[in-house]
Amino acid sequence: MRILALNWRDVGDPLGGGAELHLHEILKGAVAAGHEVDLVVSGYRGAPPQETLDGVRVHRRGHWAVANFVLPGVCRRLLREGRYDLLVEDINKVPFYSPLFAGRVPVLAVVPHLFGATVFREANPLVASYVWAAERLLPLAYRGRDFEVISPSTRDDLAARGLDAARIRTVYCGNDARRLALPAPPPRDDPPLLVSWSRLRRYKSVDVALRAFAHVRREVPGSRLVVMGRGPDEARLRRIASRLGLGRDVVFAGFLPGAELAATLHRARLFLNPSPKEGWGLTVIEAAACGLPTVASDRPGLRDSVRDGETGLLVPYGDERAMAAAAVGLLRDDARWQAMSAAARAWAGSFSWERCVRESLDVFADVAAQRGRP
Numbered sequence: 001m002r003i004l005a006l007n008w009r010d011v012g013d014p015l016g017g018g019a020e021l022h023l024h025e026i027l028k029g030a031v032a033a034g035h036e037v038d039l040v041v042s043g044y045r046g047a048p049p050q051e052t053l054d055g056v057r058v059h060r061r062g063h064w065a066v067a068n069f070v071l072p073g074v075c076r077r078l079l080r081e082g083r084y085d086l087l088v089e090d091i092n093k094v095p096f097y098s099p100l101f102a103g104r105v106p107v108l109a110v111v112p113h114l115f116g117a118t119v120f121r122e123a124n125p126l127v128a129s130y131v132w133a134a135e136r137l138l139p140l141a142y143r144g145r146d147f148e149v150i151s152p153s154t155r156d157d158l159a160a161r162g163l164d165a166a167r168i169r170t171v172y173c174g175n176d177a178r179r180l181a182l183p184a185p186p187p188r189d190d191p192p193l194l195v196s197w198s199r200l201r202r203y204k205s206v207d208v209a210l211r212a213f214a215h216v217r218r219e220v221p222g223s224r225l226v227v228m229g230r231g232p233d234e235a236r237l238r239r240i241a242s243r244l245g246l247g248r249d250v251v252f253a254g255f256l257p258g259a260e261l262a263a264t265l266h267r268a269r270l271f272l273n274p275s276p277k278e279g280w281g282l283t284v285i286e287a288a289a290c291g292l293p294t295v296a297s298d299r300p301g302l303r304d305s306v307r308d309g310e311t312g313l314l315v316p317y318g319d320e321r322a323m324a325a326a327a328v329g330l331l332r333d334d335a336r337w338q339a340m341s342a343a344a345r346a347w348a349g350s351f352s353w354e355r356c357v358r359e360s361l362d363v364f365a366d367v368a369a370q371r372g373r374p
Helices: 018-032 064-081 116-122 125-136 152-160 206-219 234-243 258-267 282-289 320-332 334-348 353-368
Strands: 002-006 036-043 050-053 056-063 086-090 107-111 146-149 168-170 193-197 224-228 250-254 270-273 294-297 312-315
Touching (some): 002 064, 018 056, 018 086, 018 107, 018 282, 036 064, 056 064, 086 353, 107 353, 146 152, 146 353, 193 258, 193 282, 206 270, 206 320, 224 258, 234 250, 270 282, 270 320, 282 334, 294 320, 312 320, 320 334
Parallel strands (some): 002 036, 002 086, 036 056, 086 107, 107 146, 146 168, 193 224, 193 270, 224 250, 270 294
Antiparallel strands (some): 050 056
16 A cells, blocks of 8 residues: 555654654564555644654655644645555644645544543633634544544444444554663662653643642652653643642653663552543553553543553542552552553553554555545
């Protein structure tokens, strides 16, 4: 097949995240399987307009802030210049509405998750309303099109919006267990170390983890929290930590390279994930691969990546006391923690990028076969 893919960012973008990694692994796997792949994305400082990454031809144009106005034009040009068998659009921000310009080329929409009302936690009312309204048009713009989603939560979200459930296929994210493996893992810190790991954006609700940790610290003296990740909400989160009197017991570590990230996850005892919504929870699975149970919000995506009572615990979203109580209970019950740690490793070990790529390419082939059908 010759595949044209469309996303806001590529895996090399400093602002990229799990959605970009997910699509890149699939497209890289498509190239390895003998397919041709072009990827259209927005540019970023220092990036060349064209580059080949793992065999994927990347076309960068414009800036992410205007990507939904600029990138469809780039796709139209490529569609005119060459015969493509499939257009893959990754919908993880504002949709590009690719069916409007794909012509007779079959479209597959890959959806990690949709923002829904959570966008109002992040953006100003004008921008949030724009994103919310753009998502509301999905059933109209993508009627009769196929979707690949990464979790049952996202499948249910799309179906609830009126999209055909029969055309929504779930393919779980992969996981590279080798990425964070250590030949001789360090012992778990005592007093315990907790982590919170995500982009530092307001809608991720990392402030809930900070408030929960304030309760944990009172119950488990000497415990510490490392906040991993970077983003525009860091300054506000630092102020909250200061107001809570957390002092040196909370460290904002920013982006951690592989070896340092692995060492931190292997030293930690719990991962606090207070997000209101995820597509899946790739960080949950990566932490689980290091034997780290998660205490998370009982919300979409996290309900899929955390097996409640087995690999971690789910608590009501926004309830810092419930999150703290669950964390303290695990920290005080070593036998239960050990059982959850072992179960988390086994759960993470059941996911691989090889399986994700294989199943995704099966979906690609099925959708591409629709070309020319009435």
